Amino acid sequence: MSILLPAKPAIRRMRPMVVSFGSTLTPFLGGPTQRILRLGTRFAMRVTMPPMRAEVGRQWTSALARGTEAGVLMPIVQDIDVGNPGAPLASAAVTAGMLLPIKGLTPGYAAKDGQFLSIVHNGRRYLHIFAADQVANGSGVLNALIWPMIRTGLSVNDVIEIAQPKIEGGLDEAFEWDVLTEPWIQLPDFTIREDA
Structure with missing residues (x-):
């Protein structure tokens, strides 16, 4: 079961990315290119977090460390008022x-x-x-x-x-973090990529 990431503190930045499984066929004799759509195109999210106090940061590092094996689940930040659907x-x-x-x-x-x-x-x-x-x-x-x-x-x-809405998937890289001396924790940017 995927690990739900903490709600606080709010993320600093979220960068949506498209992971496409389509391809472009380019003829070697100069004809028009052709885009081939394939099932499986999905999203990934690059996330930047603010520095956080150690007691809060430990919740994030625990969730992300466990999520390297179980996968993670994170709400999507939107730039619109979605209203009441x-x-x-x-x-x-x-x-x-x-x-x-x-x-x-x-x-x-x-x-x-x-x-x-x-x-x-x-x-x-x-x-x-x-x-x-x-x-x-x-x-x-x-x-x-x-x-x-x-x-x-x-x-x-x-x-x-x-x-x-939420994104669910695995972390794209090995998870690591910095423990500062104040005591603060600074998470590096991390990417959640949909697995399916």
Whole structure:
């Protein structure tokens, strides 16, 4: 089970990154290039933390050290007011594509292009973004255009986290930290990369 990272202190900076499994075919005789899309494109997040007092820093170092083996789970910081999306769930089984049928939204909820959401299926989170401005109907239903492509089969009533989406994955590098003399702890930047 992934380790939930502490809520405080707030992160200083989060840098989303796209990990693409597509490729570009470039003809050797100068013709047009062709982009090949492949299932599996996902996100990674580079995180910068502020210096923190040792008693708080120990909670972070413990969670990240354990997370090197178990994986970590961290809420996504967004630069918009996401409002009250309600209690969204998948309204149908989905096997592929970029259309996510959602029920349980607040009627008239307006999802914004580029806004993050996470889908929980069989206990694992998959991070996506809304791929256009979209509004739920009066019944709280929305057939949402999302990106990247859905990379696992989804079931009816899978939870969709819009109010507080999260990234779940492994740490990209060996975890280490600095213990300063004040006593303060300074964590190095770390990257969470979705595993699935």
